[in-house]
Amino acid sequence: NAGVTQTPKFQVLKTGQSMTLQCAQDMNHEYMSWYRQDPGMGLRLIHYSVGAGITDQGEVPNGYNVSRSTTEDFPLRLLSAAPSQTSVYFCASSYSTGSYNSPLHFGNGTRLTVT
Amino acid sequence: AQKITQTQPGMFVQEKEAVTLDCTYDTSDQSYGLFWYKQPSSGEMIFLIYQGSYDEQNATEGRYSLNFQKARKSANLVISASQLGDSAMYFCAISRYNNNDMRFGAGTRLTVKP
Numbered sequence: 461n462a463g464v465t466q467t468p469k470f471q472v473l474k475t476g477q478s479m480t481l482q483c484a485q486d487m488n489h490e491y492m493s494w495y496r497q498d499p500g501m502g503l504r505l506i507h508y509s510v511g512a513g514i515t516d517q518g519e520v521p522n523g524y525n526v527s528r529s530t531t532e533d534f535p536l537r538l539l540s541a542a543p544s545q546t547s548v549y550f551c552a553s554s555y556s557t558g559s560y561n562s563p564l565h566f567g568n569g570t571r572l573t574v575t
Numbered sequence: 576a577q578k579i580t581q582t583q584p585g586m587f588v589q590e591k592e593a594v595t596l597d598c599t600y601d602t603s604d605q606s607y608g609l610f611w612y613k614q615p616s617s618g619e620m621i622f623l624i625y626q627g628s629y630d631e632q633n634a635t636e637g638r639y640s641l642n643f644q645k646a647r648k649s650a651n652l653v654i655s656a657s658q659l660g661d662s663a664m665y666f667c668a669i670s671r672y673n674n675n676d677m678r679f680g681a682g683t684r685l686t687v688k689p
Binding site: 493495500501502503504505508518519548550552561563564565566568569 | 579581584608610612618619620622625627666668676677678679680681682
C-alpha cells in the first residue's frame with residue numbers, strides 16, 4: 461500500500477519558472493491538502509480539497525494553483541516561482557471530511573529551492 | 576480562525592525519563608480535534624495521538640498520552656520513559672469539525688540525552 465506519493469523529492473527552479481508538484485493517494489481518501497513547512501513556522505496550509513472538482517484556499521494560497529480532477533490526484537502548480545517559495549512541501553490526505561477525528565496521512569515531502 | 580501555540584522551541588530530556596510538550600490552542604468552535612505528530616530528522620510526518628473536544632478521558636497510545644484541559648485550552652503531550660528514538664520535532668495541530676482546515680503549531684524539537 462503506497463499511501464501518499466509525492467514527486468519529485470527535490471527540485472531547483474530559477475525565479476520565474478513554473479512547475480507542478482505531483483501528489484497521489486491510493487487510499488480513496490476524500491480530503492487532500494498541501495502544506496509548506498518553513499523553519500520556525502510549522503506547517504501552513506496552502507490549498508485543500510474535499511473531493512473531486514472541489515478546492516479551496518488555506519492560509520497561504522498566493523502564487524499556487526490546484527485542481528482535483530480525480531479522487532486520487534491533487535497537483536500543486538507554482539505559476540511563477542519566487543525565492544520566497546523555497547520550502548518543503550507536504551501533501552496530505554484523510555479519510556473523511558465529515559468529522560474531525562481523521563488524522564492526516566502525509567507524503568514524504570518535496571524540497572524546493574528557488575534561486 | 577483557529578490557532579495553535581507551542582511555546583517550547585527546544586526541550587531536552589534524559590533517557591528513560593518522562594517529558595511534557597506544551598500546546599495551547601484558540602478556537603471558537605465547539606467541536607474540534609487535537610492531534611500530535613512527530614517529525615524525525617528523516618522528514619516524514621508521523622501521527623501519534625488524537626483527542627476529541629468532547630472526549631472526557633485523556634487519550635493514550637502506548638508511551639504517549641495527551642493531557643487535555645479544555646477550560647484552559649491546552650493539550651499537552653506526555654512521553655513516558657523517553658527513548659533515544661524519540662528525538663524529533665513534535666507538532667500539535669487542531670482540526671475543525673469538517674476537517675477542512677488543520678492548523679499546526681511551530682513545533683518543539685525534543686532531544687533525548689543518553
